[in-house]
Amino acid sequence: MADAGARHWSAYREFWRLNFLTLMEYKVNFFIWLAFTIVYHGVALGAIWIMMSRFPSMNGWHWQQVFFLYALYMLGHTLNNTFFFTIGEVPDLVREGRFDRLLVRPLDPLFQVLSQPGQIWPDELVIALIVFILAQGAVHLQWSSSTVVLLVLATLGGAYIDFAIQLIIATLSFWVVRLDALRWVVMSLENDFTRYPLSIYNRAVRIMLAYVFPFAFMNYFPATVLLHKSAEVGYTFNPQLGWLTPVVGAVWFAAAYSFWRLGLNKYQGTGS
Amino acid sequence: MAAAINMIIQASHLTKQFKSVRRKEGVLGTLATLFSHDYEFKDAVTDVSFDLEPGELVGYIGPNGAGKSTTIKMLTGILVPTSGHCTVNGIVPWQDRQANGRGIGVVFGQRTQLYWDLPLVESFRLLKAIYGVSQASYDRHLKKFSELLGLDEFMRTPVRQLSLGQRMRGDFAAAMMHEPAVVFLDEPTIGLDVVAKEAIRNFIASVNKERGTTFILTTHDLNDVEKLCARIILIDHGRKLYDGSIDAIKKRYGPNRLLTADFLTDAAGVDIRMPGVAVLERDGQRIRLEFERERVRADELIVALSRQADLKDVTIAEPELETIIRQIYERGLDRSGPAPQ
Structure with a gap:
């Protein structure tokens, strides 16, 4: 067992080394991606700013606080993108028969999916940290040890919520060969609905974002704790829900991982 | 275990x-x-x-x-x-x-x-x-x-x-x-x-x-x-x-060998009547035969051929694995060759 652990660890280090070499091999492509990432988040923040300049506040949230909401989402989301991004390749791996290779190697298949060398680099995570530093200044976040603990838990838990949803979608490709559409639908739902306070949405959307695709635990609930917000207009909830993000992340990941194991057993390959 | x-x-x-x-x-x-x-x-x-x-x-x-x-x-x-x-x-x-x-x-x-x-x-x-x-x-x-x-x-x-x-x-x-x-x-x-x-x-x-x-x-x-x-x-x-x-x-499903004989003269008149030998083709000075390896000895066949006309060259080929296997796919195992011993 110790041996298996050592092999996983050294393979993972090798994976990051290969990522770096790939990045050097395709520098231009990397800088285009980097520029795109900056523009993408810049546009999203610009849209929030335009929206918020029309209204002084949104259900009691000022533009600085909505900016903070986005920054908090970015932390969990980009942490997921840095370490778990290649889960989105599972449908291609299955369709092209490359998944077979992962089953004949002495490593966990999910681990191997997540350590497929590519152009992965924590650049987006760095951008998220910069945005967050600006955002916490804008809302004059009061730092204490519990703030730090909550932020770390929300970021880790948030990444796992994000990953769990992607893992479930990826697992479906063991039954339905082509499902990239679903992935994009869920990703844009996530992007669009996490930008504003949950309380502005109607009940159905709130239930969906809290319990079905629990993206609200990535930023909204932790933000209400950090910004000392309690009962919002037309929406009541326990103000301590923000501490539950890691629990929600763990539960969703556990469910998603069981589903993944089930899918692995059903795997039939692409043909004879 | x-x-x-x-x-x-x-x-x-x-x-x-x-x-x-x-x-x-x-x-x-x-x-x-x-x-x-x-x-x-x-x-x-x-x-x-x-x-x-x-x-x-x-x-x-x-x-x-x-x-x-x-x-x-x-x-x-x-x-x-x-x-x-x-x-x-x-x-x-x-x-x-x-x-x-x-x-x-x-x-x-x-x-x-x-x-x-x-x-x-x-x-x-x-x-x-x-x-x-x-x-x-x-x-x-x-x-x-x-x-x-x-x-x-x-x-x-x-x-x-x-x-x-x-x-x-x-x-x-x-x-x-x-x-x-x-x-x-x-x-x-x-x-x-x-x-x-x-x-x-x-x-x-x-x-x-x-x-x-x-x-x-x-x-x-x-x-x-x-x-x-x-x-x-x-x-x-x-x-x-x-x-x-x-x-x-090969022995079981490809019992026949191929023999190609080139003569110095026209091979039209050459005729071999031996059990286990079949003429496949005549082409000018050349004749192609198939013979069962278990029944016919190659040297006897060549002697028989040389009695009929002057031989220039002889080649004997083993059946190709590909041919044998194609026959098995096409006809099934039992009908492709003799029954197992």
């Missing part, structure tokens, strides 16, 4: 049935498929059993869709059989995939395991980490493989720039990096030129001889099989048709 039975691969009654929803045509049909419970079953492999001793080099052959790849996928742990059982290195492959993975090597001729964007050597380094190969063994293997496969000249070249032959040689080295006891080769020489095929065959033969590595080779190229394997397993429609030596299948 493994000591009692010395077989490195044991497959007994392996059966794989694929279940899929019966598809309908058109847009509406496709929509209906989503809600359909109308399944169709396809028997890919049915009741296949065989044992392999350590160090054997076996050709596993059959036409397209015969179930070769499905069998390989069960033996490598990729697929779980519908019924039946197998062990490889004493492990049930699909039950303990990680333990199984350490003892086997797999080459899929159509799919590389090399990392496309970076120099070949980087893929080897990744595999070294994955299999926990020590630095000393890694250096030794790399030196050995470079000699046998000539990897040195393209070790630092990105895999995407390699020719198919170079890439395949790289894939072979990659599959052997952890010294597996059993190696599965699925169409390893497909699309390769003669030189690359020869390099790969020599490599397989040498690893088999020196390390005693067991190989299962599935291929369409029967030249690979004839050059490398003493034993073949033949399957068609998912069932095992034949399991034995190439010599035996």
